[in-house]
Amino acid sequence: MIKLGGAGGLRPLAEAVVDLDAIAHNIRTLAGRTGAELLAVVKADGFGHGLLPVARTVLAAGVGWLGVTSRAEALTLRAGGVEAPVLSWLHAEDEDFAPVVAARIDLSAASSAHLRGIAAGAARAGVRAEVHLKVDTGLSRNGATDDEWPELVRLARRFEAVGRIRVRGVWSHLAGGESPGDPRDTAQLRRFDRALALARAGGLAPDLVHLANSAALVGLPETHFDLVRAGIAVYGVEPRPDLTVGLRPAMTLRSRVILTKRVAAGTGISYGHDYVTAAPSTLALVPVGYADGVPRAVAGAAEVWIQGRRCPIAGRVTMDQIVVDxxxxxVRTGDEVLLFGPGDRGEPTVVDWAGWAGTNPHEIFTGIGARVGRRYLPVRAERNSGRERVHV
Incomplete structure (x- = not known):
C-alpha cells in the first residue's frame, strides 16, 4: 500500500498517483499494433496526468510526436526542455503565431484565415512555418469543409512558393472509430482520400498523413497512414468496448478518512437527505468533493474502496467532501480511500466513474482539481529496454 505523504510532514488530503511505467507499457502496446509513427496527445496537462512527466515518458518509450491544442501547452513543452516534434491544433485566426513558429512547433490550419495568420507569424519570426492542413471529413467541428478545401490548398501552395510555410501534414478527425463496421468511418475515410488526392494534385507533398485516434489505432488499420494519434489509450483506458489490447491504467486517485461517526437507522446524510441509512451504520468523511473533480452527478451510484470492499457514497457530493457509508x-481515521485505480483488487476504475457520472473517462481525468497532489512512480528499469529512468 502506498501511503499518502508529502514534504515536511505535510500530508495531502487527496492524491493522484501516476504510474509512468504503465504509460510506457501502453506506448509499447500501441506501437505493436501499427506500422505508423505514434503521436501521443498530451493536451489538458496530459489528460490530468501531468504534461511534462507524461511527455518525457512517452518520448523515452519511443513516441515520435506530441500533440497539444494550444500555444501555451506547446511553449510549456519547449520551456521544459522537450525538443521533440510537437503539433498544436486549436487556435484563433488572429493569434500571434510568431513565438510558436520560432519554437519549431507545427501548427494546424483549419481555414484560409488561419493559414494567413500562421504565414504572417512566420514572416515576423523569420522562420518557415510547418503546417498540417485539416479537412473536415464529417465531425463538423474543426477543419475546412469540402467547399473550402480547394481554396485552402491553393493558398497553402502559394505560401509554400514564397517560403512562408511548408505543408508537412494533411489530417482529419473521426467522428466514430469506436464501433466495428461503423458506416461513418467508411464515409469519412472516402472523403479524406478525396481531400488528400486534391491536395497532391494541387502541388502539395505532405510527409505526414494522419486520421486515426485511439479507437481507430486499435481497430481500424486502414486509417493509420503515416501517423496515428493516441489519446486516452496512452493513459490506460481501452478505447473500444469490443477490444481489449492489454493497456494498463496509469492513475490511482486516493484520499483518506478524516472523521468517522456511528449513526442510527433512519439518519439522513448530506444536503437534502437524499440518502437515509437503512440500519445502524458507520459513516466515513472523506475530504474530496466536486472542487477536486468528484462529479456531483455520481450521487446515488458511486462507490469507493475502503478496507478491501466497495462502499457507497452516501448522499450528495459537496464542494470539499463526501460521506461514505x-x-x-x-474504519478509522487515516484509513486509505481509493476512489479509482487499475481495478486489480476490485476497486472502482475510472471507467466505472465515467459510467456513474454519465460521461467519459477523459472528463474524469481532466476534472481532477489543482488541490489534488500528483505523485509519480518512475518507469522501472527492467521494463524500459535498458533506458535510464525517466526524469520527472
Missing part, C-alpha cells in the same frame, strides 16, 4: 467495517 461503511456499514459495520471497523
Amino acid at each position: 461503511v456499514g459495520d467495517l471497523p
Whole structure:
C-alpha cells in the first residue's frame, strides 16, 4: 500500500498517483499494433496526468510526436526542455503565431484565415512555418469543409512558393472509430482520400498523413497512414468496448478518512437527505468533493474502496467532501480511500466513474482539481529496454 505523504510532514488530503511505467507499457502496446509513427496527445496537462512527466515518458518509450491544442501547452513543452516534434491544433485566426513558429512547433490550419495568420507569424519570426492542413471529413467541428478545401490548398501552395510555410501534414478527425463496421468511418475515410488526392494534385507533398485516434489505432488499420494519434489509450483506458489490447491504467486517485461517526437507522446524510441509512451504520468523511473533480452527478451510484470492499457514497457530493457509508467495517481515521485505480483488487476504475457520472473517462481525468497532489512512480528499469529512468 502506498501511503499518502508529502514534504515536511505535510500530508495531502487527496492524491493522484501516476504510474509512468504503465504509460510506457501502453506506448509499447500501441506501437505493436501499427506500422505508423505514434503521436501521443498530451493536451489538458496530459489528460490530468501531468504534461511534462507524461511527455518525457512517452518520448523515452519511443513516441515520435506530441500533440497539444494550444500555444501555451506547446511553449510549456519547449520551456521544459522537450525538443521533440510537437503539433498544436486549436487556435484563433488572429493569434500571434510568431513565438510558436520560432519554437519549431507545427501548427494546424483549419481555414484560409488561419493559414494567413500562421504565414504572417512566420514572416515576423523569420522562420518557415510547418503546417498540417485539416479537412473536415464529417465531425463538423474543426477543419475546412469540402467547399473550402480547394481554396485552402491553393493558398497553402502559394505560401509554400514564397517560403512562408511548408505543408508537412494533411489530417482529419473521426467522428466514430469506436464501433466495428461503423458506416461513418467508411464515409469519412472516402472523403479524406478525396481531400488528400486534391491536395497532391494541387502541388502539395505532405510527409505526414494522419486520421486515426485511439479507437481507430486499435481497430481500424486502414486509417493509420503515416501517423496515428493516441489519446486516452496512452493513459490506460481501452478505447473500444469490443477490444481489449492489454493497456494498463496509469492513475490511482486516493484520499483518506478524516472523521468517522456511528449513526442510527433512519439518519439522513448530506444536503437534502437524499440518502437515509437503512440500519445502524458507520459513516466515513472523506475530504474530496466536486472542487477536486468528484462529479456531483455520481450521487446515488458511486462507490469507493475502503478496507478491501466497495462502499457507497452516501448522499450528495459537496464542494470539499463526501460521506461514505461503511456499514459495520471497523474504519478509522487515516484509513486509505481509493476512489479509482487499475481495478486489480476490485476497486472502482475510472471507467466505472465515467459510467456513474454519465460521461467519459477523459472528463474524469481532466476534472481532477489543482488541490489534488500528483505523485509519480518512475518507469522501472527492467521494463524500459535498458533506458535510464525517466526524469520527472
